Amino acid sequence: MIEAPGAESASRCARCGFCNVVCPVFRELGVESGGPRGRISLATALADGELPRSERLEQLVYDCLLCQTCISACPNGVRTDQIVMAARSRLGEDNRNHRLTDVVLRHVASTPRRLQLLALLGAAYQRSGTRSAARRLLPAHLTEKEALLPPVSVRTLQSRVPAVVPASGQRVARVGYFPGCLNNLVYTRIGRATVRALSTHGCEVVFPRSLSCCGMPQRAYGHLDVARELAARNVDAFLKAGVEVVLTDCATCGSSLSEYPELLQKRLPFRVHDVAQFLVDTLGLSSSSSTFVGKVTYHDPCHLVRGQGVRTQPRILLQRIPGLELVEMAESDVCCGGAGSFSLTRFELSMQILDRKVANILATGAQVVATGCPSCITQIAYGLKRRGSAVRVVHPVELLS
Ligand code: SF4
Ligand code: SF4
Known part of the structure; x- marks a missing residue:
C-alpha cells in the first residue's frame, strides 16, 4: 500500500x-x-x-x-x-460500499478513451427519451440523484480547442492548460472561456492531447497507486510540451496537481497556478473588455481557498469587470457539500450542507454566483434549482468574455 x-x-x-x-x-x-x-x-x-x-x-x-x-x-x-x-x-x-465506484475509478476514469465513451453514452442517455422513461421508472430517491448529473457535452473540449492556441497580439507567456475531466467532458464552455481569456491577455496556450484525470478522485477513494500513475502521465505530457507554467480552471485539479511532488516524491518541471491567480498576479489583469451589469457573489471552492491558498484573486478578477457589483455571502469558504461523489453517496447529508450554502447565496440578492470549481458549480446549480431559484452559476472566467 x-x-x-x-x-x-x-x-x-x-x-x-x-x-x-x-x-x-x-x-x-x-x-x-x-x-x-x-x-x-x-x-x-x-x-x-x-x-x-x-x-x-x-x-x-x-x-x-x-x-x-x-x-x-x-x-x-x-x-x-x-x-x-x-x-x-x-x-x-x-470496501463493500463502493465496489462500483472503485471499478469506475480504477478502470474507466483512469483511461481517457473509456471515460470519453462513458460520457458519450451519458450524453446520448440525456438527449434521448431514455432519460424521461428512466425518471418515470426510478424510485424517488434515485430520481433526485439522477437529476444531480449535469448535461454532458456531445463534443469534448479537446475536439473544440486546438492543441496550441496562439496569443492574440504580442505574446507575453507560453502556458500549459489542464482542463480536468469535468471541463473537458461537461463544462466545455468554461474551458473555451479560459483559453479565450488567456489568449486575449497575451498567452500562447498549449493544450496537450495526452492528459489524463488529475487523480484526485482515485486518491479520495484510496487508490493511491492509480493516482500516482495518472500523475506521472500528466507530468510527462507537460514535460513533452515544454511548458514551465501549467494553468487550470478546476480547483480540484489544481489542488491535485500541486500535490504531485509529494505523491511522486520529486520536483515538478513546471509551476501550477489557478487561472484567476495567473491572470491577476502574473499578467496583472487591469480591466476586462466585457461588461456585466448586476450583482455577483463568490463561493470559495475548498480546493482553491485551502488547497491552494487562492482567495483574493478571483474576487479581484470579478471586480475588474465594468458594471459588476461583488457582494459577499456569509460563510463563502464553507464547503457546498458536493465533494466529488459525496452528493451521490451521502445524498441527504450533502443536501443539508448544500441548503445552508444556497440560503447564504440567496440572502445576497445576487443574480449570479461565481466559483472556480466545476464540481461546486454542479452542486450549487442543483441546490438553486431545487429551490426554484433563477440565480445562475458560472466560473469567474466566463464573465470575462
Ligand atoms: S484541532 Fe485539535 S483535535 Fe483537531 S486535529 Fe488538530 S490537534 Fe487534533
Ligand atoms: S469534512 Fe470535516 S473532517 Fe473532513 S476535511 Fe472537512 S472539516 Fe475535516
Whole structure:
C-alpha cells in the first residue's frame, strides 16, 4: 500500500477539538465520530489493527468531504484529509460500499478513451427519451440523484480547442492548460472561456492531447497507486510540451496537481497556478473588455481557498469587470457539500450542507454566483434549482468574455 503523504501527522493530534467546531459534517451530525477528531481516532485504530472492519466504520471514514476546513483550524498542522485518505486506502478493495465506484475509478476514469465513451453514452442517455422513461421508472430517491448529473457535452473540449492556441497580439507567456475531466467532458464552455481569456491577455496556450484525470478522485477513494500513475502521465505530457507554467480552471485539479511532488516524491518541471491567480498576479489583469451589469457573489471552492491558498484573486478578477457589483455571502469558504461523489453517496447529508450554502447565496440578492470549481458549480446549480431559484452559476472566467 502507498501511504498518503501527511498521514503520519495523526500522532500530533492533541484532541483539543478546535477542528470539530468548524467541520461541516460535524455541524450536521453532531456526534464525535462524525467530526475530524473522531475520524482521526478511528483511522488510527484501524491502522493499528485495533478496530475490525465493518460497514459502519467504512461509512464513518467516507463521511468526510476532504474539505480541509479542519486543517485550517488545527494548531498542530494535523492533515485530517490525508489521514482519511490513508484509512480509505487501508480499507481498499474490500470496501463493500463502493465496489462500483472503485471499478469506475480504477478502470474507466483512469483511461481517457473509456471515460470519453462513458460520457458519450451519458450524453446520448440525456438527449434521448431514455432519460424521461428512466425518471418515470426510478424510485424517488434515485430520481433526485439522477437529476444531480449535469448535461454532458456531445463534443469534448479537446475536439473544440486546438492543441496550441496562439496569443492574440504580442505574446507575453507560453502556458500549459489542464482542463480536468469535468471541463473537458461537461463544462466545455468554461474551458473555451479560459483559453479565450488567456489568449486575449497575451498567452500562447498549449493544450496537450495526452492528459489524463488529475487523480484526485482515485486518491479520495484510496487508490493511491492509480493516482500516482495518472500523475506521472500528466507530468510527462507537460514535460513533452515544454511548458514551465501549467494553468487550470478546476480547483480540484489544481489542488491535485500541486500535490504531485509529494505523491511522486520529486520536483515538478513546471509551476501550477489557478487561472484567476495567473491572470491577476502574473499578467496583472487591469480591466476586462466585457461588461456585466448586476450583482455577483463568490463561493470559495475548498480546493482553491485551502488547497491552494487562492482567495483574493478571483474576487479581484470579478471586480475588474465594468458594471459588476461583488457582494459577499456569509460563510463563502464553507464547503457546498458536493465533494466529488459525496452528493451521490451521502445524498441527504450533502443536501443539508448544500441548503445552508444556497440560503447564504440567496440572502445576497445576487443574480449570479461565481466559483472556480466545476464540481461546486454542479452542486450549487442543483441546490438553486431545487429551490426554484433563477440565480445562475458560472466560473469567474466566463464573465470575462
Ligand atoms: S484541532 Fe488538530 S490537534 Fe485539535 S483535535 Fe483537531 S486535529 Fe487534533
Ligand atoms: S476535511 Fe472537512 S469534512 Fe473532513 S473532517 Fe475535516 S472539516 Fe470535516
